[in-house]
Amino acid sequence: MPFETQITKMLGIKYPIIAAPMAPFHTTHLTVAVSEAGGLGVLSQIGLLSKDKDPIEEMKQNMQYVVEHTDKPFGFNIRTSRLEPYAKTLCDEIPEFILDNPKIKEQCRYVLTSAGSAKVLPQSKTFQELKEVSQIVHFHVAPALWLAEKCVDAGVDGLVVTGSEGGGHQSYENVSTLVLLQQVQQRFPLIPRIACGGFATGEGLASALSLGAGAIAMGSRFIASKECEFHEVYKNVVPPARAPDTTLVTGILGPIRLWKNKYSLGHNRVTKKEEKLAQEVVMSTEELAKAAQAYDLAYQGNIHDGAVLLGQSIGLIDSIKGVASIIDRITQDAERAIQKTANLIK
Numbered sequence: 377m378p379f380e381t382q383i384t385k386m387l388g389i390k391y392p393i394i395a396a397p398m399a400p401f402h403t404t405h406l407t408v409a410v411s412e413a414g415g416l417g418v419l420s421q422i423g424l425l426s427k428d429k430d431p432i433e434e435m436k437q438n439m440q441y442v443v444e445h446t447d448k449p450f451g452f453n454i455r456t457s458r459l460e461p462y463a464k465t466l467c468d469e470i471p472e473f474i475l476d477n478p479k480i481k482e483q484c485r486y487v488l489t490s491a492g493s494a495k496v497l498p499q500s501k502t503f504q505e506l507k508e509v510s511q512i513v514h515f516h517v518a519p520a521l522w523l524a525e526k527c528v529d530a531g532v533d534g535l536v537v538t539g540s541e542g543g544g545h546q547s548y549e550n551v552s553t554l555v556l557l558q559q560v561q562q563r564f565p566l567i568p569r570i571a572c573g574g575f576a577t578g579e580g581l582a583s584a585l586s587l588g589a590g591a592i593a594m595g596s597r598f599i600a601s602k603e604c605e606f607h608e609v610y611k612n613v614v615p616p617a618r619a620p621d622t623t624l625v626t627g628i629l630g631p632i633r634l635w636k637n638k639y640s641l642g643h644n645r646v647t648k649k650e651e652k653l654a655q656e657v658v659m660s661t662e663e664l665a666k667a668a669q670a671y672d673l674a675y676q677g678n679i680h681d682g683a684v685l686l687g688q689s690i691g692l693i694d695s696i697k698g699v700a701s702i703i704d705r706i707t708q709d710a711e712r713a714i715q716k717t718a719n720l721i722k
């Protein structure tokens with residue numbers, strides 16, 4: 377049965393399930409599969425400080441691919457970190473590209489910025505032009521309450537509220553999704569929001585909806601899908617991994633949650649932003665590029681020496697399945713959970 381929430385209506389989708397972006401890797405086939413199954417697929421920003429890939433051309437090609445393979449809505453991610461050399465150009469050139477492509481303009485309903493300032497995209501004139509003539513909305517990842525406040529000040533259309541259970545980029549505050557969702561509900565009860573970090577089941581979706589979110593976004597659950605482009609060895613880490621098998625370390629853009637392996641257990645964790653900023657000042661571009669190679673290694677299937685980004689939700693995932701069957705199962709279980717909970721009121 378279709379769900380109707382503020383987010384499904386805003387994005388024109390059947391189910392309140394969004395694919396989390398997972399750069400620096402390709403998630404193009406995954407985007408098509410999630411959108412076709414009634415959720416919202418989201419393209420990742422390819423390349424991480426890497427000189428051999430052009431994230432602008434890659435994004436354009438990936439958008440073309442998506443609209444050639446589905447007529448459903450989809451979205452994309454831009455990381456606006458101060459360390460991302462392409463952030464501003466992406467914010468200018470991708471909206472311009474969308475404006476010139478009617479099919480992409482019709483289907484591209486969501487842009488998620490993350491890992492940096494929420495202000496970079498709204499400052500782009502081409503994005504403002506695109507907003508006026510399309511249904512695109514701008515969300516930003518808020519991994520802490522003070523960051524949610526900054527996003528609201530920047531004028532975003534909504535938030536992706538991501539707690540510390542999640543795989544990949546994290547905040548220094550280390551607040552769980554459960555607490556963060558309630559904090560945002562108290563502070564900004566009306567802002568549209570997507571719950572992210574730790575979701576992989578129907579019961580999780582039901583709880584997110586009760587906490588005021590209009591959808592969930594999932595990364596790790598979709599890595600363990602048949603359509604995901606990740607290396608089979610990477611996918612096969614997910615089942616049988618357990619929830620405690622991840623750890624927080626400091627990545628290039630800040631804290632990240634990784635699967636425990638030789639790489640992550642050999643890495644320090646910086647607990648203060650000031651300390652990280654001081655490190656960045658003395659890091660050369662070459663050193664940064666070298667650190668970025670750890671992600672490429674994992675993508676190529678070297679799960680021992682590479683940075684294997686995964687969230688605690690891996691402890692909930694017991695099989696690699698097709699995207700449509702993942703979404704069916706989650707929505708059916710959520711429906712049952714919501715009805716069961718409603719029956720508690722006498």
Ligand SMILES: Cc1cc2nc3c(=O)[nH]c(=O)nc-3n(C[C@H](O)[C@H](O)[C@H](O)COP(=O)(O)O)c2cc1C
Nearest residue numbers: 396398399490542543544573574594595596685687
């Ligand atoms: C492999 C991987 C790469 C990620 N890369 C990005 C990224 O480029 N941009 C971003 O906003 N979040 C990124 N994230 C975070 C996810 O978008 C999302 O917040 C996270 O996967 C949610 O937790 P879950 O894995 O428990 O679903 C990444 C996560 C993973 C697992």
